[in-house]
Amino acid sequence: MAGSVQKRAGFKGAFLEGWEIFKESLLGRIGLTLILIFALMAVASFIPPMIDPMYHPMHGVDPEISFSTGPSLRHWLGTDFMGRDILSQLLAGARVAFMVGVSAAFMSIFLGTSIGMIAGYMGKAVDTMLMRLADMIMVMPTLLVVLILSSLFGQLNIWTIVLIIALFRWPGVSRVIRSQTLSLKTRPFIEAARVAGASHFRIIFRHIMPNVLPLSFLYMTFRVTSAIIIEAALAFLGFGDPGTVSWGMMLQWVWKTGHMFKAPYWLLPPGICISLITLSFYMLGRAMDEVLDPRLRKEADAS
């Protein structure tokens, strides 16, 4: 009991200490601010359809407009080729991006962490098998895999896409977690737990996991970006979930309806949003890297 309480206190202490370092990083602050803005956009996406049904991102069509128009008081960012409001589509896109990014990242990190810990802890044949599998998946271009699958299984819905992304994006994480586990395995406290008769399951989840979680968390930010990019690219190519309005989908509409040369108000916003959200998670990741990497911290101390 006492041990677990202490560990929790240590966890909190480490978190606060990490936060102190994180706050110093300009990249981290910018990244976090941008992410908060996007989160606000996602929350705000529920508002326009409530004001008027014509602001519904997918089905709402302005009754007076049947072609793409530029920004106006009524449509701040203009309308698309059928007279739908671009701003409300943009807000809805933020919601989809978060949904896809966070859930795919969470699943792939869960898979990667578990597989990495198991491979590192069990060693021998299990390790070899899992790592060869990881090698194999790592050389597969995820976007093209999803393409092939969607050609075979028909239109994929957004959750299937998320699941496939997660299934193909764990190897990178698992390699890092595996090597971390390998070094943890030789530490005295794991040895002590084993001697005390703890089961493999207990050792992995109770003793190893708390020590590798910060690293998993770091990789999660990088996975969020790759999931968002893959979904957007898929939607851009016309294989997205037709029931959702994502930023990639918006770009696909601009491109396919031939508006890219005449409607910059439509071409620019979704592209900027995808790029910026990628950039912000990337910056967040790099700032967290600084918190977690003791070598970088030492460098900062010396200068």
Next chain:
Amino acid sequence: MALLEIEGLSIGYGTRNGLLRAVEDVSFTLEAGGSLGLVGESGCGKTTLGMALMGLLPPNGKIMAGKILFEGQDLKESTEEQWRKIRWRKISMIFQAAMNALNPVHRVGDQIAEAISTHRPEMPEREIMERVAELYRLVGIPVERIKDYPHQYSGGMRQRAIIAMALACNPRLIIADEPTTALDVIVQDQILKEIKKLQEKLGLSIIFISHDISIVAEVCEDIGVMYAGQLVEWGPKEAVFENPVHPYTKALLASYPTLMGERERLRPIPGEPPNLVSPPPGCRFCDRCPSAGKSCKSQAPVWAQVGPRHKALCNACS
């Protein structure tokens, strides 16, 4: 004139917590052909001193006071351009092979040749390679290994190659920083003998830095003991071993198996060296000193002349 004269040398590092006084008020002399062993725990400033003699202090390190007179010229005043000419040609360094002192992507022979060609650009390449082969024979590595990469050498061979590299430009002074630390005992012994033999044969001056006083005693004529940034005792090897004056020297001798006297029980020194950002005003060793008096804590120690070339920085023991 002595080859090297160090007078009141102080070196500090700028850190987040303030100025760290890594070396403070160190003075000694080294004659041409002489050898000095600098001994002390890690963090006592011995490596910093060695790096300062090569002009290789890290960017946050700075010489605060004192002089480094080498052949009568104060090196402290040298520009980067002048340093580059002094390094290796006049003063070279034997690094620890275990730390990757050799570049893994270049051939060992080329790395030695590079040292020569940098300082003698007019020398034809064939002559340089002959010189490298000569150095290989001198330190006892088979000449056909010239074209190998560092990872193909054994630890002992790497150390010999590093010695060969240090000798490449016929320097007057060689600084050897823990050159045998990570080697096993037999190889360590061979390397020490090699260094001593070369030193006598080539009439080199050597500053040998180590944490192990017994190793230093094998190679050097003089011994300087450093503690917490200060030189605390300096004198000929025999004098220091037979008549150690500073309590820290005594403790050091007691904590290693003696080479000359009988085998005694090893006694570790209890306690920790002081914080060098804000060192205590009095003697820095007094907290760990068995014979410290009342005034030691408050009064800065002064040098006690023990013999003609033997001195100690201690108020209690004179």
Next chain:
Amino acid sequence: MELRRYIIRRLIQIAIIFYVILTVLFLLFRLAPGDPVSRMVDPTMTPEDAQRLISQLGLDQPIWVQYLYYVKNFFTGNFGHSFHYGKPVVEIIWDRLPNTVLLFTTSIILSALVGVFLGKIASWHKGKATDAVLTIGALVTHTVFLPWLALIMIWLFGYKMGWFPITGMISEEVWLDPESGIFAKALDVAHHMVLPLSTLFLIHFGAYLLIMRSSMLETLKEDYIITARAKGLSEKVIRDKHAAPNAALPVVTSVGLSLAFSINGGALTETVFTWPGIGRELVFSVSHNDYPLAQASFLLIAIVVLLANLVVDVLYAYLDPRIRY
């Protein structure tokens, strides 16, 4: 000698990985809902032609015999008939392959070289304005959404400025003109390649720049750098000869690891610029339900990625004597 053993070992690994991919693809094509025959045989074929193709592909046999046919057909280059083009898939693939290889390899080599060079410069000027500009530039171009960047390039340099052609790989008036020599033709292709190449370059070089920069800063702390400095070498020699070759190794590794990511980008770029490559063919065939073509394009892309991986491994071994010897 060691190097040859290393390459052989990697080749065997690659062969195994490819064989697994081949098999998984077979299973997917059979497991997917719907009739495998309709997936491999063009519905517009005459019944006789269809029957001939069915027996050629072994589609009237039990599934494990079909698998043997499938493997054999792969090694004899028989991928079936494209529905859309109405000719053997292998012909289309061979026609597209060089175009993809040209764009893909040029863009990777160019972005790696420039990334390494600029990363070195950034580390040189650490903390100064040059470093800040390069690092921020790399961050931004690295995270920009590729298809959007491609559209912007087309809009800006193709449409507004009119400097470069925005679709395809060749202009017919140049290639059909009997007067134009090989040089004029090459120039025409290069002209078409500028926009897709710059798109891929901009996306990729930033990552390599950032890796080279931090790797260089790490390497400059190594002991052999102190040795080099102690030897009296100039800063330029220390950085170029002693630090850079070591610092570039992680960049080579990351080129290998990001190959799959790069081919995704390659397919997107080919599609937006209608560059006649395999990636575009894959996207096209998937959206037109041209299954034989989709299957073959995917396999070929897998081969391209795996072989590129091998090339990167060999390059790494060449640069790092610890692997070579």
